[in-house]
Amino acid sequence: MSYQKFPLIPGQIDIVTSKGEINYKEVLNDFDSANYIFVTTYNISQKRKKLLSLLKRAADHAEVRIVTNIPNRYETYYGDKVRDKARETINNYTRKLSSNDNEEQIDSFFNFENHSKVVLTNNIAYIGSANFSEESNNNRETGFIIRDRKLVQVVIDNLVPIISDESIKYYGDSFENKKLVLSLLASRLKSAAMKVEEESYTYIGRFEEVKIYNHSDPQLREETLEVLLELMEEIEDEIYSINVLYETDEFADLIDSDAIKQIRILCSEDDNISELASFSERYYASDLIAEWNVHNEEMDEAAQRASDQSSERKQELAEAAQQDIESLFLNVQKILNSFELVIRKIEDLRNEQEISIDNT
Template identity: 50%
Template structure:
């Protein structure tokens, strides 16, 4: 059963809104026909459904519309099966749906570290858990509604510049397509590296755990972690061989990529026993150092 509950915090100004079966930000969408400016930042948009994107398209007839979005890499439905084609297919789908080249009142940016959800006009703002996605009405979502131009202006002047500055503007050109794709692959590479790092290292220290050290007690490096890293490296190398030198503005980019280092990493990952043996060796060595230090402390 569709239900939205409004919990006033400051009546007429700030409310908590929680819903399931309806858009958590419906009141903001209701203001789209009256708006002069519309801002949306979301982790993702719908891959196939068009209701919300269509509402933004209609609003550009009378309002300046800006949307900032991520491109979720972890959802299989956004990608094909071939690893090297996966990122470019996802980028292409998103850029086609948000292409501003035929609409002067639409500004599109991508931010691959974005997980913020803000939907607002100059009159009302929603900040909460719901993506600007047609599927968001299927989940329990909760957020804040901020009403009134004075309060919304505070958000617009202080929060929006941070979100906008972190985004990569998209104008529909081949150069933009490749910039977005490379940024996307870099984000995935950072993610793969973080997974490996999180498995092998931990944080210690007192009173704050702010020192990163090798996890001598429970290090972990799985084959899937290495496969994830290899996959991104393959995609990067594949894209560098795919028309990059022919794109104006990117002619020298391939020369900046250290292919030798990629090949070294690939060689290590291809024989994961090398990594596993190295992990075991490091673990044994760290244990020896740990107990040697304990022995030294007790003797002194």
């Protein structure tokens, strides 16, 4: 076990590094005297409860807020076991952070694009590599401890609002559960579309700020399209479950089903995009050589000719797929826009429920 610190600005900022110990233990030691605590982390402990227990105990006298991601194992599900494990993880996180568990003393948020690690009170702050998780003790973690209260306040006034504004408050009820699931699906859909873009376009300029379609050598893969198609199925399943939960068909009407159908068509087998993704220059060239029945002494020349024709074929497929790929992005955006409508409708229903409970 080791915990070492080195002054960066004496009395104000230290560098801390540790293995076998909590990297931000000095911040934890301040929990009992703090009146404000903020934590943002990529993940929390799956089974251990010590750190969350410290937060709950501090919530008796302090304003406490925690923001967490759910580990990125949800980008692709290649089977029921993986999908079931993801659901188990989501349920585990929501159970640990639900209002029923912490009696609404801790403000809990989810942020699916967060990888920041910050643990702070109004007196001392840690910014570094360690998650708010006991498992982080097993790693070599390094960060900064800020002791100057004015500098801590700078972090609270500037960094905390950025992270909080990007996050979803979790109340632990069915409405927030559905918003959470839809936001996770939206995040995965954005990632899947970005993957298609990365494999279909190239970026030029000093800072790669100009995006152009890659006619000559696109790298689009079948696995990328499979992720999109699976997401379409999950989206439809989720909307169905919302309709059943709230006993209404309104949500299905809000989702752009035509956009989902169009994406399925665009990514279907033997369509332009699928043909490009499944094309192999190596196999195509090998088939040509086999078809030509080339003699050994002509093999080098034939191999070059087959390679050239294979490249030409790939360019043809890329050109044929360009318009469909652009249409794919438009339909993805339509689905994301309709997600916003569904979330807004969920919020309206939640407000209506609150009014019906408290009819004063």
